[in-house]
Amino acid sequence: MGTLNIVNKSPFEKRTLDQCLKRIGEGDSVLLIEDASVSAVLGTASAELLLNASKQSKLYVLGPDLQARGFADATLLDSIESVDYEGFVNLVVTHDRVHSWL
Amino acid sequence: MKLAVLVNEGPYQHQASDSAFQFVTAALAAGHDVMRVFFYHDGVNNGTRLTTPPQDDRHIQKRWTSLATDNKVDLVLCVAACQRRGLVDDGEAKRNAKDATNIAEGFRISGLGQLVEAAVEADRLVTFGD
Numbered sequence A: 001m002g003t004l005n006i007v008n009k010s011p012f013e014k015r016t017l018d019q020c021l022k023r024i025g026e027g028d029s030v031l032l033i034e035d036a037s038v039s040a041v042l043g044t045a046s047a048e049l050l051l052n053a054s055k056q057s058k059l060y061v062l063g064p065d066l067q068a069r070g071f072a073d074a075t076l077l078d079s080i081e082s083v084d085y086e087g088f089v090n091l092v093v094t095h096d097r098v099h100s101w102l
Numbered sequence B: 001m002k003l004a005v006l007v008n009e010g011p012y013q014h015q016a017s018d019s020a021f022q023f024v025t026a027a028l029a030a031g032h033d034v035m036r037v038f039f040y041h042d043g044v045n046n047g048t049r050l051t052t053p054p055q056d057d058r059h060i061q062k063r064w065t066s067l068a069t070d071n072k073v074d075l076v077l078c079v080a081a082c083q084r085r086g087l088v089d090d091g092e093a094k095r096n097a098k099d100a101t102n103i104a105e106g107f108r109i110s111g112l113g114q115l116v117e118a119a120v121e122a123d124r125l126v127t128f129g130d
Helices: A016-023 A034-040 A047-053 A063-068 A085-094 B016-029 B041-047 B060-071 B079-085 B090-095 B113-121
Strands: A003-007 A029-032 A058-062 A080-083 A097-101 B002-007 B033-039 B074-078 B107-110 B124-128
Touching: A003 A016, A016 A029, A016 A034, A016 A047, A016 A097, A029 A034, A029 A085, A034 A058, A034 A063, A058 A063, A058 A085, A063 A080, A080 A085, A085 B016, A085 B124, A097 B124, B002 B016, B002 B041, B002 B113, B016 B033, B016 B041, B016 B060, B016 B124, B033 B041, B033 B113, B041 B060, B041 B074, B041 B079, B060 B074, B060 B107, B074 B079, B074 B113, B079 B090, B079 B107
Parallel strands: A003 A029, A003 A097, A029 A058, A058 A080, B002 B033, B002 B124, B033 B074, B074 B107
Antiparallel strands: none
16 A cells, blocks of 8 residues: 555644645555544544545544544544554554654 | 654653554554664653653653563664763763763664664654654
């Protein structure tokens, strides 16, 4: 599989999610961790951006980070799959390379 | 699969040290080989044994040390980043005429070549930082 792109900054603070989504190719995936996890929640200003990206890329969010921010029971965007750390490791292993957008 | 991890951020700063630790723990549990964790920039502060966090808080340095002891994970601190931030082992104390050392068990100080080697030898390199 393509590249696993890891984004760790909230899109309401930094531009890395936007920069990442504008540059990735078909078959690449995006994993939202740490503060970026909040953008997976339904109804935020980033929803449309992520919805568009989901047409060509698989999107994931790190569940424990959402939970740590009080969003354990929040409704997520349809196109985003929640994974735990085991799932994180699995994504790293199943993609050809990993890129962190720091 | 052979994995390597790069940590660019200090402990108790944001979340990188915690995310990296959780990732390495999960990778080892899944049976992968974590050949090295390389600490760069403020990340070298993960390797001082002089920290005393409150008792009800996680002890980030000790967590790394147990990982090295129990799973033979190679924990490497960047030497130039250490010199800037006062991370000292016996060799560095001698070379730079320092009167003390503070490196924690399980960590060693070496050069950027160790990061390059990890990037080349490991199947994947995962970066955590700010």
